[in-house]
Amino acid sequence: MQLTDLTMLELAEKLAAGQVSSVEATRACLERIQRVDPKIRAFLRVDEAGALAAAEASDARRKAGTPASRLDGVPVGLKDLFLTEGLETTAGSRVLEGFVPPLDATVVRLLREAGLPLLGKLNLDEFAMGSSNESSAYFPTHNPWDVTRTPGGSSGGSAAAVAAREVFGALGTDTGGSIRQPAAFTNTVGLKPTYGRVSRYGVIAYASSLDQPGPMTRTVSDAAALLQILAQHDPRDSTSAPVTTPDYSAELEQGVRGLKLGVPREYFAQGMEEEVEASVRAALREYERQGATLVDVSLPHTQYALATYYLIAPAEASSNLARYDGVRYGLRAKDARGLKELYSLTRERGFGPEVKRRIMLGTYALSAGYYDAYYLRAQKVRTLIREDFTRVFKEVDALVAPISPVAPFKLGEKVDDPLSMYLMDVYTLPCNLAGVPGLSVPCGFTKAGLPVGLQVLGRPFDEALLLRIARAFEREHDFFRRLAPI
Amino acid sequence: MALTLEQVRHVATLARLALTPEEEQRLSTQLSAVLDAVTQLQSLDVENVEPTSHATLTASLLREDVTRPSLPPEKSLANAPAKSGTSFAVPKIIE
Numbered sequence: 001m002q003l004t005d006l007t008m009l010e011l012a013e014k015l016a017a018g019q020v021s022s023v024e025a026t027r028a029c030l031e032r033i034q035r036v037d038p039k040i041r042a043f044l045r046v047d048e049a050g051a052l053a054a055a056e057a058s059d060a061r062r063k064a065g066t067p068a069s070r071l072d073g074v075p076v077g078l079k080d081l082f083l084t085e086g087l088e089t090t091a092g093s094r095v096l097e098g099f100v101p102p103l104d105a106t107v108v109r110l111l112r113e114a115g116l117p118l119l120g121k122l123n124l125d126e127f128a129m130g131s132s133n134e135s136s137a138y139f140p141t142h143n144p145w146d147v148t149r150t151p152g153g154s155s156g157g158s159a160a161a162v163a164a165r166e167v168f169g170a171l172g173t174d175t176g177g178s179i180r181q182p183a184a185f186t187n188t189v190g191l192k193p194t195y196g197r198v199s200r201y202g203v204i205a206y207a208s209s210l211d212q213p214g215p216m217t218r219t220v221s222d223a224a225a226l227l228q229i230l231a232q233h234d235p236r237d238s239t240s241a242p243v244t245t246p247d248y249s250a251e252l253e254q255g256v257r258g259l260k261l262g263v264p265r266e267y268f269a270q271g272m273e274e275e276v277e278a279s280v281r282a283a284l285r286e287y288e289r290q291g292a293t294l295v296d297v298s299l300p301h302t303q304y305a306l307a308t309y310y311l312i313a314p315a316e317a318s319s320n321l322a323r324y325d326g327v328r329y330g331l332r333a334k335d336a337r338g339l340k341e342l343y344s345l346t347r348e349r350g351f352g353p354e355v356k357r358r359i360m361l362g363t364y365a366l367s368a369g370y371y372d373a374y375y376l377r378a379q380k381v382r383t384l385i386r387e388d389f390t391r392v393f394k395e396v397d398a399l400v401a402p403i404s405p406v407a408p409f410k411l412g413e414k415v416d417d418p419l420s421m422y423l424m425d426v427y428t429l430p431c432n433l434a435g436v437p438g439l440s441v442p443c444g445f446t447k448a449g450l451p452v453g454l455q456v457l458g459r460p461f462d463e464a465l466l467l468r469i470a471r472a473f474e475r476e477h478d479f480f481r482r483l484a485p486i
Numbered sequence: 487m488a489l490t491l492e493q494v495r496h497v498a499t500l501a502r503l504a505l506t507p508e509e510e511q512r513l514s515t516q517l518s519a520v521l522d523a524v525t526q527l528q529s530l531d532v533e534n535v536e537p538t539s540h541a542t543l544t545a546s547l548l549r550e551d552v553t554r555p556s557l558p559p560e561k562s563l564a565n566a567p568a569k570s571g572t573s574f575a576v577p578k579i580i581e
Contacts, residue, residue: 102561195542209540238547239540307524318501325502327574332567339579344504353512356503360494360513361520363501377527379537384530386541419519435541460542 003028004165005483008074008222011168015062015073022055022062022073025168026117029075033119033166036486041141042151042161044080046120047087051075054117061115071225072115077167079158080121081128082108082213083202091204092126092136095350096330105202106234107171107213114229119167123157126352127321128178128206130154131424134415135354142411143185144484145451149408152182158216159186163484169217169226173203175210176309177403177428180440183216184403184453187442187479189223189470190216194460195435196241198227199234207316208239210309210432218480220441220471224248227463241461248464256472257291262396266302267427267455272405279444279452280402283473287400290472295396299388304381305430310422311365311378312433317355318362324350357418382433389434389457398469399457402427403440407450427455437463441470442479449485487521489514 003025006014014020030048037043058073067073083089083101085108090096104112111118125135133141133156143151144164151160155172159182162170172179174192183190191214198213205211215226228248234240263284268277288294326332326346333345351359365374392399404424414421431438436457443454454473458466474480489497494514498505505513559572568575 099565102557102564195540235549238549241542242547304527304530307526310520311524311527322502326567327576329565329567334567336577339577340502341504342577343502347502348504348506351503353509356505356509357513357516359501359503360497361517364489364493364497364517364521367497367500373528374524376537377530377532378524379539380532380535381527381530382538382541383535384532386538418516419523422520433538433541 004032007219008071008168008217009225011074012071016067018062022058022117023052025073026051026055026075026119029119029167036164037166039142039147039486040144040160040164041139042122042157042164042166044090044092044121044123044138044157045088047118050087051117051119054112058115058117067115069114069229071229073117074168075117075119076111077119077122077158077161077170078108079124079155079170079172081124081173081204082171083204084108084118084121087121089121089204092124092138093350093352093355094137094331095324095346099330103202106199106236107230108202110229110232122161122170125154125156126355127204127317128154128173128175129317129354129358131177131181131421132411132414133157134411135352137352140411143408144486145186145449146408147486148410149450150185150411152185152408154178155216156182159183159188159190162186162188162216162218164486169215169222171213172216173211173213174432175207175313176432177425179214179216180403180428180438180453180455181425183440185408185451187451187482187484188216188218189220189442190214190440191223191227191463191466192431192438193227193231193463194241194437196239197437197461197463198230199232199237199240201234201236205320207313208320209316210313220467220474221249221252224252224467243461246464248467251464251468252471254468255290256287256469259292259398259469260295260396261287261292261469262295262297262392262399264297264299264302264399264401266299267401272402273407275446276402276405276407276452280454283443283454284400286473286476297392297396297399299392299430301381301384301388302430305385305433306422306426308378308381308385308433309425309429310361311374312382314358314362315365315375316362318359318366321355321359354418385430386434389436393459398465401455401457403453403455407446407452431457436460437466439466439470441473443473444479487525488518489521
């Protein structure tokens, strides 16, 4: 077993016992990156010097008996949507090429304070808009389980890096499934916390009422440990919830006996691949075997989530992305005559096709004469979607469902058909619209060796229960020990 | 619902995007397809439904209005494509 094969908590234990140093672990990651990343392309930029300096400082703390946290010294990676002071941050876009942030995102600061060396910035769909990583302005990331396929998106770089064991864990963001779907596609664990649970300060905005950062790891226990660091109220984010942080590891091993798990029938619609459905159904039977009660439930407005999302998210994006105008940072069309042309030429050259599509769609949905018919109506349907969840959570403790109707698809397969790409998110979008937490845990492989994920959805701020439910499954299956064939 | 080329150009002006003619064509087709898909929402009765802007926010969260240090000008200007003293520089606005 190599050092990079350890989970975050296994490494933390060895660090605490003095059996291995953070510098050794960080060097092992850097060597692994050098060896496998040319095939995966998860990294946009590696910060070797920064990571090693942080590792040395961590080793000094461990030696002095004053570790900053349980995970002090465990190296991780960041989706390139998190601002990192002094380290280029691009959101996967040409418009931010060369942008060096003057500050850290709150979650980046929390990771630094907890002593985790940051290995670098991971690839993503441009401004987190996409489900395959192919809208990155730089290059697509490849799935470590089959390099001809997508690792999912938009946090595809984070998921691929975790799966390829280039990092011990990573941060992603989830606006419509961007943590959970790539986790499902790569045999990793991804948690989208409750909206407001983790600070968005310094996270480049896509759709502000939906965006939520979260952990991406190899195991459920690692996700709990990483969330423990991230889940802090932040006065700098007015949507950050002023709630206390529970101990996410305390109830992890308590199992599912006596729990009522809802199975939403709308999440098993036609069009799901047989092998994906079979894996998910097998996981449901496993929960029954462990003493949980499965309850058939209905979330009747699920079918409207896609349309609702593709009005609300682009509308918010069109407003958020107005700031990329060539004035204060990033790309500037230097040949522009006048200010208006400076804006429109900079934006034309800086944004890729998917981002333009969503800006156009959002601008249209907000424009005079269409606001009521599109944006306002979508916000009202969002209420109905949210009420579906409130209703079923009176009846059951959590929901279990598939993440994606399909296994990882081929790179290039859907790139020319935006609508069919949007359909990939049909089971992950409702969670964001309702603001509830959602998690993806590996639940099997197809015959071709492609990973399948199980989704667990819960009540607002009930992350601890989601982790416990996912852990109950993980304990019986060690899919996370499997090595991707790279 | 079809989005005409003229509408695409109008929205592009609002969004400050200098689209090429090929992009206008492609977006007209692609956005029309997406708008067709979202007309599904028109079939729902939402007459007495309140809109949701943020799912888990129940009240407006206010904090004390306290002055705190912000970024110094040299840091704020570090990424500026063009600057003049402690300001961002842009092309002349008024002729």
